[in-house]
Amino acid sequence: MSRRVxxxxxxxxxxxxxxxAFAEVGWDKPVAxxxxxxxxxxxxxxHFLxxxxxxxxxxYVTLVWRSAYPPFAEDGIPEVSDLNVLPRFRRSGIAASLLDHIEQVAGQRSPVLGLGVGLYVDYGAAQRIYVRRGYLPDGRGLMYANQPVPTGETVxxxxxxxxxxxxQIDRHS
Known part of the structure; x- marks a missing residue:
């Protein structure tokens, strides 16, 4: 049976x-x-899809046109911010489809798209999909609240x- 996405x-x-929908799975995502x-x-x-x-x-996924992360803001790099797929819909291409759409939107304004990904196990699927889609670390190391973590610091x-x-994204896709 085919599902309509x-x-x-x-x-x-x-x-x-x-x-x-998110409250049903115990996630605190306020209406506000x-x-x-x-x-x-x-x-x-x-941009909110x-x-x-x-x-x-x-x-859903959102894209902020002006990132709170200083290097992205300085370079005018839009940022994927807050991508979430409900557990029962995971591993069915929903996240990939949301990213396809948001990359196309971002490509109208920028040749580069950025994002941040968490480091603990809850972000494992996100880490994998981003790498498979061609996202690469920006080379600035660990950030905490969008600021670099100095060597030896604990966060x-x-x-x-x-x-x-x-x-790098296709500007005309």
Whole structure:
């Protein structure tokens, strides 16, 4: 049986649906977060896409046009920020489809796309998909809250500990 996958812009009616879908699996994704993403999309500072499978929320991705990571901001590199696929839809191409769409959007403005990925086991699938898609570490080492971690420094291994990646993308795809 074929499933119908739809990748579309996230609209004002979607934040509650996203919150409910992620709450069902125990993830704390407040409605206010998704409402902010919708507002930032309307203000053209973020691009916000939703994935649905047969009408059910499957995941989402956002792209910020001005990264909070200083090297990306200085070079005008947009950043994939907050890609999530619900567990029951993983390993079915949803993340790849979301990335295909967001790379195409980014390619209209920049030849390079960036992202940060966490370092602990919850990010293992993300680490693998990004490398398979051609993202490479930017060579600046471990970041914590978008700032370099000096040699010998100790930081918590949480969502703020990241390795930053970039990818050359086709500007006209």
């Amino acid at each position: 739809l990748i579309r812009l996230c609209g004002s009616g979607d934040p509650a649906k996203l919150h409910e 977060l998704f409402e902010r993403y919708v507002q930032e999309h309307a203000a053209m500072s973020r 939703l994935a649905e499978v047969d009408g059910a929320v499957a995941g 918590p291994l949480d969502d703020d500990a990241t390795l930053m990646f970039t990818k």
